[in-house]
Amino acid sequence: xLGPMLAVxxxxxxxxxxxxxxxxxxxxxxxxxxxxPPKARAPVRYRVEIPAPHRQYVHVTMEVDAPNGRDxxxxxxxxxxxxxLVRDFxxxxxxLRATDRRDQALPxxxxxxxxxxxxxxxxxxxxHYRVFADEPSVRTSHVDxxxxxxxxxxxxxxxxxxLMRPARVSIALPSGWSAHTALTSDETAPGxxxxxxxxYDTLVDAPIELGTPRVETFTRQGxxxxxxxxxxxxxxxxxxxxVADAAAVVQAQGELMGGFPFSRYVFLMQVxxxxxxxxxxxxxxxxxxxxxxxxxxxxxxxxxxxxxHEFFHLWNVKRIHDRRLGPFDYSRENHTRLLWLHEGLTExxxxxxxxxARLLTPQAYVRDLGRxxxxxxxxxxxxxxxxxxxxxxxxxxxxQPAANHPNVAISYYEKGDLxxxxxxxxxxxxxxxxxxxxxxxxxxxRLMERFGRTGRGIDPHHVTEAASAEAGExxxxxxxxxxxxxEEIPLPALLTRVxxxxxxxxxWLDDQGRPRIPLTRKQRVxxxxxxxxxTPRATVHNVVPDSxxxxxxxxxxxxxxxxxxxxxxxxxxxxxxxADKEPGQPVPVTLFRGERLLEVDLTVxxxxxxxxxxxxxxxxxxxxxxxxxxxxxxxxx
Numbered sequence: 001x002l003g004p005m006l007a008v009x010x011x012x013x014x015x016x017x018x019x020x021x022x023x024x025x026x027x028x029x030x031x032x033x034x035x036x037p038p039k040a041r042a043p044v045r046y047r048v049e050i051p052a053p054h055r056q057y058v059h060v061t062m063e064v065d066a067p068n069g070r071d072x073x074x075x076x077x078x079x080x081x082x083x084x085l086v087r088d089f090x091x092x093x094x095x096l097r098a099t100d101r102r103d104q105a106l107p108x109x110x111x112x113x114x115x116x117x118x119x120x121x122x123x124x125x126x127x128h129y130r131v132f133a134d135e136p137s138v139r140t141s142h143v144d145x146x147x148x149x150x151x152x153x154x155x156x157x158x159x160x161x162x163l164m165r166p167a168r169v170s171i172a173l174p175s176g177w178s179a180h181t182a183l184t185s186d187e188t189a190p191g192x193x194x195x196x197x198x199x200y201d202t203l204v205d206a207p208i209e210l211g212t213p214r215v216e217t218f219t220r221q222g223x224x225x226x227x228x229x230x231x232x233x234x235x236x237x238x239x240x241x242x243v244a245d246a247a248a249v250v251q252a253q254g255e256l257m258g259g260f261p262f263s264r265y266v267f268l269m270q271v272x273x274x275x276x277x278x279x280x281x282x283x284x285x286x287x288x289x290x291x292x293x294x295x296x297x298x299x300x301x302x303x304x305x306x307x308x309h310e311f312f313h314l315w316n317v318k319r320i321h322d323r324r325l326g327p328f329d330y331s332r333e334n335h336t337r338l339l340w341l342h343e344g345l346t347e348x349x350x351x352x353x354x355x356x357a358r359l360l361t362p363q364a365y366v367r368d369l370g371r372x373x374x375x376x377x378x379x380x381x382x383x384x385x386x387x388x389x390x391x392x393x394x395x396x397x398x399x400q401p402a403a404n405h406p407n408v409a410i411s412y413y414e415k416g417d418l419x420x421x422x423x424x425x426x427x428x429x430x431x432x433x434x435x436x437x438x439x440x441x442x443x444x445x446r447l448m449e450r451f452g453r454t455g456r457g458i459d460p461h462h463v464t465e466a467a468s469a470e471a472g473e474x475x476x477x478x479x480x481x482x483x484x485x486x487e488e489i490p491l492p493a494l495l496t497r498v499x500x501x502x503x504x505x506x507x508w509l510d511d512q513g514r515p516r517i518p519l520t521r522k523q524r525v526x527x528x529x530x531x532x533x534x535t536p537r538a539t540v541h542n543v544v545p546d547s548x549x550x551x552x553x554x555x556x557x558x559x560x561x562x563x564x565x566x567x568x569x570x571x572x573x574x575x576x577x578x579a580d581k582e583p584g585q586p587v588p589v590t591l592f593r594g595e596r597l598l599e600v601d602l603t604v605x606x607x608x609x610x611x612x613x614x615x616x617x618x619x620x621x622x623x624x625x626x627x628x629x630x631x632x633x634x635x636x637x
Contacts, residue, residue: 084395086333101124149268158200182264235291237271423478499629531547
């Protein structure tokens with residue numbers, strides 16, 4: 001052994017390297033031997049209390065264990081996913097304070113409209129605050145003396161940068177109340193109910209209804225459904241009918257989409273005097289209708305449509321979603337160019353499921369489609385911007401419209417639905433040419449399989465790819481022209497190809513399209529066109545671009561006082577005086593513009609508006625191929 005030692009001594013640098021390498025190896029082995037699984041993220045624990053419901057405050061405590069660093073920022077969302085408007089929920093937060101686990105006060109500084117910094121020195125801390133809940137809608141929280149609707153994004157603070165922390169919620173129930181939500185139920189105690197969520201997104205994606213509602217349960221295709229009806233006390237609302245219609249819609253959509261991606265789903269329906277609407281969630285939906293809606297049959301039909309729309313969202317937007325819509329940035333707008341898909345085409349699929357569920361007849365659907373196409377053609381802004389751009393701008397334009405909005409925009413719901421019908425017909429017609437059976441439901445099944453089941457977000461080109469696969473040919477031209485472009489949707493031509501008759505008319509024209517002689521007074525009023533939209537008191541509310549009124553120089557806010565040298569008192573007077581003239585004849589218009597009295601000459605035109613009536617062509621006039629296409633389309637398949 002002497003020989004090797006002498007060799008090492010003669011090379012001190014080699015000896016030093018040997019020592020270092022030995023030490024590093026020992027450390028690595030030691031670290032490997034002592035390695036432990038990373039500590040699971042500590043859950044954020046919330047306690048919710050409503051000690052005096054008539055005061056409308058929700059009291060919340062938020063306990064945070066194992067915080068990162070020596071201070072932590074907590075925030076209230078600025079918006080509710082599914083509702084594309086900044087609502088600044090932080091404005092409803094009051095009396096926020098922070099303590100340690102010994103109940104000693106900690107510094108809590110408000111940084112902006114929705115964020116607070118808690119200085120805790122690295123120790124667990126608790127945030128105490130109150131939320132004023134006085135906005136009855138499906139997007140905001142509301143509490144009164146008989147119930148509470150809690151929308152998580154307006155109730156629960158989150159730890160900034162740590163949305164993946166699990167959540168534990170404990171709710172102290174007012175006497176006699178129960179809790180209803182899609183959240184996973186945890187252990188309960190008398191007067192207290194508890195729920196869990198794997199992360200913050202899941203927590204706020206499950207509204208919570210507290211109170212004494214009617215609750216009905218049914219099962220379809222292996223899943224359990226709860227229908228929770230609030231506010232129906234002392235009414236004759238037919239709960240059994242509402243539930244039966246919901247069950248029919250659920251069955252139809254489950255068949256269309258190949259089953260359900262959950263085991264339990266909750267419908268939360270609130271009946272009140274405060275408007276209506278719905279908001280989608282992954283495993284539940286919030287809906288609201290007026291009590292008086294159920295005084296007629298239309299109320300039940302509307303409830304079925306609402307269920308059909310919100311329920312289909314469990315696929316379209318909650319699981320098939322623009323990658324920009326999840327994970328969410330709760331502090332600001334989350335822009336997307338796909339709201340036409342997520343909302344407009346959900347309207348299209350709503351009708352598919354109602355047809356399939358036999359809650360809507362083909363004849364009624366086609367007649368109503370004619371009325372909707374007529375209204376669409378009367379809107380001057382329908383093709384001003386691509387619908388993809390309207391989707392992106394929704395945050396600042398759709399829900400905060402300027403006075404010129406009708407001339408430069410249209411609802412992505414309305415146009416998106418008509419676009420969806422056209423896309424569905426294109427898919428059916430193009431695929432049939434390749435001996436295939438493509439459809440809009442088939443496109444959604446493809447998107448669900450590729451993206452929805454994997455949790456991956458989509459981009460616009462993924463929609464084009466799914467449509468092309470369904471059609472059996474490239475569909476890029478359709479999306480370029482009608483989604484990213486502004487060409488008129490070719491709906492009448494497509495309808496004709498699947499056995500729907502299209503009839504265009506105007507009250508002042510006969511069946512051959514020639515002017516009627518003579519015209520009634522009503523027909524003259526309908527024919528006369530100025531491009532003016534007037535308030536009941538004859539103030540200009542809108543001027544259609546390039547219309548007679550636009551060319552005459554009229555503007556928003558003008559107050560009409562005379563037409564044709566005759567005084568007018570209201571909108572009806574103005575229309576009657578314009579109708580005194582034939583198309584092409586000028587008429588003097590006297591008006592106030594602010595404090596100035598002006599007179600302009602306006603040349604009356606003939607209205608370009610036409611009524612579109614749709615009907616089903618007799619089956620015996622159609623080829624077997626066309627009849628099969630129409631039957632499949634109107635059969636909800």
